[in-house]
Amino acid sequence: MKHRSSSEQHHGKRPRVPAAAATTSPQDRMEDKPPSNPRELTQNPLKKIWMPCKNGLPEKHISQRKICMTNCPTLIVTVGLPARGKTYISKKLTRYLNWIGVPTREFNVGQYRRECVKIYKSFEFFRPDNEEGLKIRRQCASAALNDVRQYLAEEGGQVAVFDATNTTRERRETIIQFAEQNGFKVFFVESVCEDPDVIQENIVQVKLGSPDYTNCNTEEAVEDFMKRIKCYENSYETLDEVLDRDLSYIKIMDVGQRYLVNRVLDHIQSRIVYYLMNIHITPRSIYLCRHGESELNVNGRIGGDSGLTPRGKEFGKKLSQFILEQGISDLKVWTSQMKRTIQTAEALNVPYEQWKVLNEIDAGVCEEMMYEEIQDHYPLEFALRDQDKYRYRYPKGESYEDLVQRLEPVIMELERQENVLVVCHQAVMRCLLAYFLDKTAEELPYLKCPLHTVLKLTPVAYGCKVESISLNVDAVDTHRERPENVEVSRMSEEALLTVPAHQ
Amino acid sequence: MMLDNDEFMLETSPRELTQNPLRKIWMPCKNGHIAQRRVCMTNCPTLIVTVGLPARGKTYISKKLTRYLNWIGVPTKEFNVGQYRRECLKIYKSFEFFRPDNEEGLKIRRQCALAALNDVRQYLSVEGGQVAVFDATNTTRERRGTIIKFAEQNGFKVFFVESVCEDPDVIAQNIVQVKLDSPDYIHCNTEEVIEDFMKRIKCYESSYQPLDEVLDRDLSYIKIMDVGCRYLVNRVLDHIQSRIVYYLMNIHITPRSIYLCRHGESDLNIKGRIGGDSGLSARGKEFAKSLRKFIQDQNIKDLKVWTSQMKRTIQTAECLGVPYEQWKSLNEIDAGVCEEMMYEEIQEHYPLEFALRDQDKYRYRYPKGESYEDLVQRLEPVIMELERQENILVVCHQAVMRCLLAYFLDKTADELPYLKCPLHTVLKLTPMAYGCKVESVYLGVDSVNTQRDRPERM
Numbered sequence: 001m002k003h004r005s006s007s008e009q010h011h012g013k014r015p016r017v018p019a020a021a022a023t024t025s026p027q028d029r030m031e032d033k034p035p036s037n038p039r040e041l042t043q044n045p046l047k048k049i050w051m052p053c054k055n056g057l058p059e060k061h062i063s064q065r066k067i068c069m070t071n072c073p074t075l076i077v078t079v080g081l082p083a084r085g086k087t088y089i090s091k092k093l094t095r096y097l098n099w100i101g102v103p104t105r106e107f108n109v110g111q112y113r114r115e116c117v118k119i120y121k122s123f124e125f126f127r128p129d130n131e132e133g134l135k136i137r138r139q140c141a142s143a144a145l146n147d148v149r150q151y152l153a154e155e156g157g158q159v160a161v162f163d164a165t166n167t168t169r170e171r172r173e174t175i176i177q178f179a180e181q182n183g184f185k186v187f188f189v190e191s192v193c194e195d196p197d198v199i200q201e202n203i204v205q206v207k208l209g210s211p212d213y214t215n216c217n218t219e220e221a222v223e224d225f226m227k228r229i230k231c232y233e234n235s236y237e238t239l240d241e242v243l244d245r246d247l248s249y250i251k252i253m254d255v256g257q258r259y260l261v262n263r264v265l266d267h268i269q270s271r272i273v274y275y276l277m278n279i280h281i282t283p284r285s286i287y288l289c290r291h292g293e294s295e296l297n298v299n300g301r302i303g304g305d306s307g308l309t310p311r312g313k314e315f316g317k318k319l320s321q322f323i324l325e326q327g328i329s330d331l332k333v334w335t336s337q338m339k340r341t342i343q344t345a346e347a348l349n350v351p352y353e354q355w356k357v358l359n360e361i362d363a364g365v366c367e368e369m370m371y372e373e374i375q376d377h378y379p380l381e382f383a384l385r386d387q388d389k390y391r392y393r394y395p396k397g398e399s400y401e402d403l404v405q406r407l408e409p410v411i412m413e414l415e416r417q418e419n420v421l422v423v424c425h426q427a428v429m430r431c432l433l434a435y436f437l438d439k440t441a442e443e444l445p446y447l448k449c450p451l452h453t454v455l456k457l458t459p460v461a462y463g464c465k466v467e468s469i470s471l472n473v474d475a476v477d478t479h480r481e482r483p484e485n486v487e488v489s490r491m492s493e494e495a496l497l498t499v500p501a502h503q
Numbered sequence: 504m505m506l507d508n509d510e511f512m513l514e515t516s517p518r519e520l521t522q523n524p525l526r527k528i529w530m531p532c533k534n535g536h537i538a539q540r541r542v543c544m545t546n547c548p549t550l551i552v553t554v555g556l557p558a559r560g561k562t563y564i565s566k567k568l569t570r571y572l573n574w575i576g577v578p579t580k581e582f583n584v585g586q587y588r589r590e591c592l593k594i595y596k597s598f599e600f601f602r603p604d605n606e607e608g609l610k611i612r613r614q615c616a617l618a619a620l621n622d623v624r625q626y627l628s629v630e631g632g633q634v635a636v637f638d639a640t641n642t643t644r645e646r647r648g649t650i651i652k653f654a655e656q657n658g659f660k661v662f663f664v665e666s667v668c669e670d671p672d673v674i675a676q677n678i679v680q681v682k683l684d685s686p687d688y689i690h691c692n693t694e695e696v697i698e699d700f701m702k703r704i705k706c707y708e709s710s711y712q713p714l715d716e717v718l719d720r721d722l723s724y725i726k727i728m729d730v731g732c733r734y735l736v737n738r739v740l741d742h743i744q745s746r747i748v749y750y751l752m753n754i755h756i757t758p759r760s761i762y763l764c765r766h767g768e769s770d771l772n773i774k775g776r777i778g779g780d781s782g783l784s785a786r787g788k789e790f791a792k793s794l795r796k797f798i799q800d801q802n803i804k805d806l807k808v809w810t811s812q813m814k815r816t817i818q819t820a821e822c823l824g825v826p827y828e829q830w831k832s833l834n835e836i837d838a839g840v841c842e843e844m845m846y847e848e849i850q851e852h853y854p855l856e857f858a859l860r861d862q863d864k865y866r867y868r869y870p871k872g873e874s875y876e877d878l879v880q881r882l883e884p885v886i887m888e889l890e891r892q893e894n895i896l897v898v899c900h901q902a903v904m905r906c907l908l909a910y911f912l913d914k915t916a917d918e919l920p921y922l923k924c925p926l927h928t929v930l931k932l933t934p935m936a937y938g939c940k941v942e943s944v945y946l947g948v949d950s951v952n953t954q955r956d957r958p959e960r961m
Contacts, residue, residue, distance in 0.1 A: 039821055041782075041814060041817060041818060041821065043814070048812075049812060049829065050812065050813075050814050050817045050818075050829075052821060241733070245733075257737070257738055258716070258720075258735070258736065258737045258738070259734070259735070259736040259737075260733070260734070260735050260736075261733065261734040261735075261736065261752065262732070262733045262734075263732060263733070264752065267888065267891060270752065270753055270891065273752065274749045274752075277736065277739065277745065277748065277749075278745055307520075313517070316517060337527075337528060337529065338529075339520060339522075339529050342520060342529045343517065343520060346517035346518055346520065346531065347517040349517075354528065354529075356877060356880070357880075367871075396780075396842075402831060405831070405832075413742065416742060416745065
C-alpha cells in the first residue's frame with residue numbers, strides 16, 4: 001500500500017460552507033476574543049479551500065466568495081399583463097441564477113391555478129366580476145407564497161421568483177407584507193409592452209402550446225387569450241415613479257428598449273438588473289463545439305496546449321463547410337487562447353476573437369497527465385474528483401465551479417450577441433451547455449461533448465432546442481463516466497474502469 | 504461577417520500559427536492581425552455626452568468613468584468644456600458670464616464647445632482613442648443636436664449620461680467639495696462662492712431641456728436621478744454601452760474608506776521566491792497582530808474584510824478575529840513555470856522570458872501563467888463590487904494590489920507593474936473631490952523588500 005503523505009489525509013465528510021451572517025460590528029467581536037493565537041488553517045482536500053481547524057477538523061465556517069451577498073433571501077415578483085414575457089423572464093432568470101450558484105426557484109401561480117381548476121373553460125374565469133374565480137386565484141397565490149416561504153426559509157433557497165400578473169397595488173402590497181413578515185427582500189420585475197406584434201408572437205410561441213388550450217385551434221386560442229388580457233387591463237396599476245418610489249424594481253419597456261430601475265439595494269439585485277438588461281428575444285442560434293482532435297487527446301492526456309492531429313485538421317475543414325452550408329448571417333466566431341481552438345478557427349477563414357476565459361479547465365499538477373498516471377501519482381485526488389466532480393479543484397488548478405465563475409462574462413456576452421460559434425474545450429463546453437439546457441451542478445461535469453460534433457442551440461418558447469451534428473470525422477473518445485466505486489480505498493482497476501481508450 | 508474576399512478563398516490550407524513570445528498569444532504567421540478579446544466590441548468609437556445643470560456630478564462621473572474604462576483597457580479621454588472656457592477667458596469674474604442674454608459669453612462658450620469637439624475628433628479618429636467623454640452641461644436639445652450631427656459626420660456612436668438631482672443638500676455638498684477649489688473661485692470666500700455658483704445654476708435652469716422619454720426616444724442614454732436612486736436607460740446599443748450602464752449603476756458617493764494591504768511576510772517571501780502558497784513567517788504573524796490593532800484603532804463602521812484563497816492572506820485575516828470573505832480572483836498572479844522560483848533562477852533557466860518581462864511588464868505573460876493585463880481582467884468584478892461596498896479591507900498580494908491601486912489612483916499600464924506596495928504597509932484610500940486621497944501607514948514590523956524596480960539596461 002502506497003504511503004500517503006500527511007497532506008493527503010482525508011478527514012471525513014466534505015464540510016458545507018454556508019454564508020456567514022454579519023450581525024454585530026467587527027469592533028464588538030474583536031473585543032470579545034482575547035488577542036491570542038490565530039486559528040490554525042487546514043486545506044479542504046476537495047475544494048482546496050483554506051479553513052480554520054481544531055485538531056485537523058474544520059472549525060467555524062468562513063464564507064468564501066458566494067455570489068449572493070445578501071444576508072436575507074430575495075423574493076423577485078413579476079408584474080405585467082398576460083403575454084408580456086413574465087414567465088419567459090422568470091424561467092431565464094432562474095436558470096441564470098442557479099447556474100452562477102445562487103439557489104433559485106420559480107413559482108408560477110398559473111400552474112397552481114391549473115392544479116386547482118382541472119379544466120380551463122374560457123377567459124370568463126378571469127373576469128374581474130367572477131367572484132368564484134377571484135377566490136380561487138387568491139387561494140392559489142397564497143398557496144404559492146406558502147411554498148415560497150418554505151423554499152426560502154427552510155429549504156435553503158436564496159431567491160424565489162414569484163411569477164404572476166400582480167397587476168394591482170393591493171396584490172403587491174400583500175406580497176410586500178408577506179416578505180416583511182418573513183425577512184425577505186422584494187424586487188419587482190415589471191414588463192410593459194404595447195406592441196401588438198410582440199404580443200401576438202408571444203401568444204403563438206407559448207400560449208398555443210399551453211395546457212389551457214389543448215383542445216383549441218389557433219384562432220380560438222388567440223381570441224380567448226386576447227379577451228383574457230382584457231380582463232386585467234382595467235385594474236392594471238403599473239409601477240409608478242411617485243407612488244412606488246420606495247420599492248426596488250426594474251420596469252422593462254418594449255422588450256428591452258427602455259428600462260426604469262429604482263432603488264437597487266444589493267449585489268444580487270444589481271446582477272439581476274445587469275442580466276435583464278442584456279438579454280433579448282431576437283431569433284438566433286448558438287453553435288458550440290470543441291477544437292478538432294489534438295495530439296494530447298490521442299495520447300489520452302488532459303490539458304496542455306498541443307496542436308491538431310490530421311483528423312483534427314480534417315474536422316476544421318468540415319466545420320468550415322458546415323458553417324457555409326448553414327448560411328448564417330453575421331456569424332461571430334470565438335475561440336480560447338489555446339492553440340487547438342485557434343487552429344480549428346483558422347480553418348474557417350473568417351475573423352475570430354480569442355478569449356482567455358474560454359481556456360480549458362486548469363488541471364494544475366495533473367496537466368498533460370493520462371488518467372492512469374493521475375491514479376498512479378494522486379490516487380486520493382482522483383477519488384475525490386469522482387466523489388464530487390463539480391466542486392473538485394485540481395491541486396494548483398481549477399474546479400468546474402471555478403470555471404463557471406470564469407465563464408460568466410462569456411454567458412453575458414452570448415446573451416447580448418446573435419449568431420455565434422464558440423470553439424472551445426470539453427469542460428468549458430459542458431459549463432456553457434449546462435447554462436443553456438438548465439443542467440444541475442451534478443449533471444454538468446458528465447454532459448456528453450464529444451469531439452468533432454457541433455451542438456446547435458436555438459432558443460424556442462421557454463427553453464432551448466438543441467441539435468447535435470456529428471461532422472463525421474473520427475476522433476478519440478475523451479468522455480470518462482463516473483465509476484461505481486468512488487471510495488478512496490478503491491483499487492486502481494476500479495478507478496480506471498471508465499477511462500476511454502487511447503494510444 | 505463572412506469574408507468573401509478572393510484572397511481568402513484561394514488559401515486551401517489554414518495559416519500556420521506562431522506564439523507571440525511576450526503575450527503568449529497564438530497568431531497566424533503571415534503578419535495576420537487577429538482580434539483577441541478586446542473589451543470594446545464596437546467597430547466605431549463612442550462619444551459619451553454628459554447632460555445636466557451645474558453641480559450635478561457630471562465631471563465626477565466623467566472622470567470616474569474615464570478612469571474605469573482606461574483601467575479595463577479601453578482608451579478613453581475626457582474633454583471638459585469648462586476647462587476650455589478657462590483657457591479662453593483667463594479670468595472668471597462672476598456668474599454674469601453665464602447669463603442667457605450675455606451674447607459675448609454665449610459666443611465664447613459655443614467656440615469652446617467646438618474647440619473641444621475638434622479635439623474629440625482628433626482623439627477618436629487620429630490618435631486611436633476608443634471613447635471620448637464630452638463633459639459639459641449640454642442642457643438644450645439644440646446643443647445636443649449639434650453634437651449628434653458632429654458624431655454622425657465622424658462615424659461615432661453617441662451615448663448620453665444625464666444627471667438629474669433636486670436635493671439641495673447634495674447640491675450644496677457638491678459645491679463645497681469641488682467648486683470652492685475651482686480656479687474660477689480662487690479669490691473668493693466660501694459664502695461668495697456658493698452665492699455666485701447658485702446664480703450660475705439659475706442661468707441654466709430656464710433653458711434646461713432634460714432628456715425626454717418621448718422626444719428623445721431614439722437616442723441612447725442613461726438618466727441618473729437623485730444620485731443613483733433611480734435610472735432610466737434607453738436603447739443601449741452595444742457591449743461598451745452596456746458595461747458603462749452597469750458601472751454607473753454601481754457607483755455611489757457615500758463617504759467610506761478602502762484599505763489595501765498585502766498578506767504578512769511569508770516563508771517564500773523570505774527565501775526570495777515568487778508565487779506559491781506558503782504560510783506566514785514569524786514577522787508576518789507579527790504584522791497580522793499589528794493589523795488587528797490598527798483596524799481596531801481606526802474604529803471603522805461595518806468593515807468588510809476580503810482575502811484571496813491563498814493561505815498567507817487567510818492567515819493574516821484570521822488574526823483580525825472578524826468574518827472575512829475569500830475571493831479566488833484575488834489570488835496572486837500565476838507565474839506559471841516560474842512559480843516558487845527566485846529571480847536568479849528565472850534568469851538562469853529562462854533568460855529570454857526574464858528579458859521580455861522587463862521589456863513590457865504589463866503585457867508579459869508567464870509561460871503557462873498570467874500577465875498583469877490578465878490580472879486586470881480577472882479583478883474587474885472585484886473593482887465593481889468595491890464600488891458597491893462601503894468600508895472595506897482587502898488583504899491581497901503584490902501584483903494584485905498594484906492593479907487595484909492603479910485603478911483608484913488612475914495609473915497607466917506602464918506605471919502599474921512598478922507601483923510600490925511593500926509588505927506590512929496599509930494603504931488607506933478615501934474618495935475625495937474628483938479623486939482619491941491615499942495615506943500610507945507602515946505598521947512597524949520588519950520584512951523583506953519584494954520590490955523589483957524597472958532595470959535601467961534592457
